[in-house]
Amino acid sequence: MNLLQRFKITRDLHRMERQAKQEPSPTTFVDLAQVYINLGRIEDTLRIAEEGLLLFPRSEELRKVHKFARRKRLGERSDELRAKITRSPEPDLFHELARVYLDMGDTEALIGTCTECVRHFPDDVESYLCVAEARLQNFYRSLNSIEGQKAVSGLRKVLELRSEHVTARRQLAELFFRLGAILEAKEQLEILLRQDDLDEDGRLLLAECKGEHGPVPNLGQLLEEVQERGGLPNRSVSGLRRERKIASDDAVCSIREGLSRIVELEGVYKAAYIRGSKALVKGNIRSGKDSFLKTVRIVAKASQRVARRMELGNFSKGVIDGDFGHIVICCFGDVSAAVQCGEAVSTDRLLADLQELVAGSLFVGGGAKRSRER
Template structure:
């Protein structure tokens, strides 16, 4: 009976996959995910659901399913980071935890941020999250003060500088907004967004001001809803009202790391980079599509630990870095401050050039970490 059931389900999966390839529809994704779930292939089912939601953002069923998945993952991530903080506290972990809490518990995010800031007052990423909390509550002056502090502590914090420019306009500080955009162009001269904004500064400023004037009562409503526990709806409302930047994912905390990591891609042939804490948790990543961030993180950490443990047995002293060549690529694994970094590149990549880019990155990160 089980055999026939599996056979039929396998056939239906193949048929659905063919249909999705030729004429995708939300119902096809939902059914396919259901079939994979019945086969106990939860990861595959989740992947299908996310793919469907990405392709059909207007589908309520797919979006709700995706939201549930995110919620479960979010909770698991939060729990993992909390236990890491207990064992190996670091400012980045506090900031990451606060950022995860932003989506469903603003008060908890603030509590985490406050306790992180008490222990690590010089970490800019935490002040960026504080600014986002203030911005979501509609307290723009407070957001501006936090962003000033964040960018003073971490001059490469790309998203904090953009946020600062936006909040500066909203609070009538147009000169500060211009200065923030000029700072972005100083370290990223090709940044199209900053260039465009600066070229049409007055028009963009007027747009931000009129959006704020038209939507401020609704923003207050959004903030009230967060407080009353309807956090997700409130965030969606605030987002629709243009009070939050469209892409919140990965912004704020560790954004300077994201920016720095992307810099490594400038080396010809580099396809991606991942930065991990010693326990394999992802701190920042810029991996190509199709590479599972968590799996890659876990495997890289495993390789690093094996190399680190055995370096002495192989008379190498302390492990510094490793370069793995495969048939079509190269992986460079290195310790950066207390983190593990892996860079994926093609075989055509100049090893010396890549090494220089990695060392520049390492120096910047170590500067930031003090």
């Protein structure tokens, strides 16, 4: 291709890109991407396909072009890495090639690459981890018991070679949890906790495992049951997070409704639900520095401290009398609900309402232990 031809092609490409931006449609983006494919410019093909999908995310043609370009780029990268490995085998090259095959969804090539790496470097932990993660993906996708068993064996092999490997232990714990092997999951999570490697997701899983007891189930039997049932008994960590968020949103709505009902009672001036440093309020409260909120926080903390020191159990409810009327407080753990009302208002009814509000919020927000299908 001479200089004049290159100039014409470049000019035409610029014109087509301007047209795609001025009059965007799936067809214009696909046509432009096809030109780049014919020129062998895969990076530009991928760029155009991604820009088109931002505007037309449901276009099947653009998705096909994007998939083709992505696989083409990964294929070229795999060829480059394979050539480098042939010249000079290095663990990092094997690892990168394995990740490329993982992105391509080529499990067999990934396993072959990692097996080859292990032959060169018998103690290479990352190769065992790559294979285990591929098996794990296959299991979650197909629920095949053999794939699940191989995933467990692979993760255990990684931990055998490097007992402090955080990723392998976390993945093994989540797999056990999702299978219903709660005690095994709890054991792995507690090891991470002792190593000070338990992240937020791990703590969420550990909270779900609390209180579990009983005989240790047979792992092979659990895998067979999952395959027969066609589903896992427990959610993934991401599913648990979504569940907690929904529960939290429901709890906030429930608390607001409860506070509104209480404030509507005759003689009630202010109402608040306090958890840690945050508060939901109703009534004549203008800011977080309101004396009512300060009083509730101080009295609740002081009462809990005194009750513990005097070995009286936990402070749960009380009434403060003064020129301001009554302040009624109900506590459970770090949660407090309180009301300020006039002297003529029945505090017994308010205490009952506040107790119901606190208990209900803890239940909806996930404070109560949910039963699992076993």
